[in-house]
Amino acid sequence: MGSASRIITRIGVVLTAVVVSSSPAAAGPARAPAPPQVVAFPGDAVRATYDWPLHPRPRVVRSFDKPAQNWLPGHRGVDLAAAPGQRVLAAGAGTVVFxxxxxxxxxxxxxxxxxLRTTYEPVEPSVTAGRRVGRGDLLGTVIVGHPECAATACLHWGLRRDREYLDPLPLVRAVPIRLLPTGTGQARG
Incomplete structure (x- = not known):
């Protein structure tokens, strides 16, 4: 990996070019291409404030699968392999709200x-709403009963910002940079 790629990964920002093209049938003057769109992902500073909710670092059994609309089927978090009775830790500092x-x-x-709001289930809680917790503080223990778990037990770990479901894994590990297509590849004259 080159030094430029490392710098981009470290700051946690991916630039995605957005190409705006006009159809030949469109009326009016030609529009200039839109400026690059900046899509921010958690960087090293954010990852330094969050940690895995299970120790040792767990295996991801099922990945995040965001539905196109909130009411459609999907997987709104990740399933982490766990053992029944394993300690569940706060991924970051905050306040228990439920x-x-x-x-x-x-x-x-x-x-x-x-x-941000993190969720943990199925967990036998050892905390109550209103309690302030630090990163790594005990929240409770994993219990058996997460549906579709491919391990002995799973912790379903979710992340939301307001009503938007997010993948929690970028909180604890580097996000790979993926190049996105910018158009059809056909030049217009």
Whole structure:
């Protein structure tokens, strides 16, 4: 990996060029291409404030699969291989905003600075709502019962900003840079 790639990875910003083309049928003067769009991902500073909710570092059993719309099927978090009774730790500092059952499953939710909320389930909570926690503080223990878990037990770890579901893995590991297509590749004259 070249030094430029390392710098981009370190600052955690990916630039995506957006090409704006006009159809020949469009009326009016030609428009200039849009400036590059900056898409921010958690960088080293954010990763330094978050850690895995299970120790040792767990295996990811099922990845994040964001649905096209919030009401459609998808997987709104990641499933981490765990052992029944394994300690669940706060991924980052924040305030416990919920510790109880949702649809019959025990859940713990923690609000973090910057509008982020992490969720952990199924967890037998050892905390109550309103408690301030630091990164690595005990939230509870994993219990068996996460549906579609491909391991003995799984911790479903979720992340949201407001109502938007996000992949929690960038909080704890570097995000690979992916080049996105910028158009059809056909020149217009």
């Amino acid at each position: 510790a109880g059952a949702v649809a019959g499953r025990p859940v713990v939710s923690v609000d973090h600075p910057g509008g």
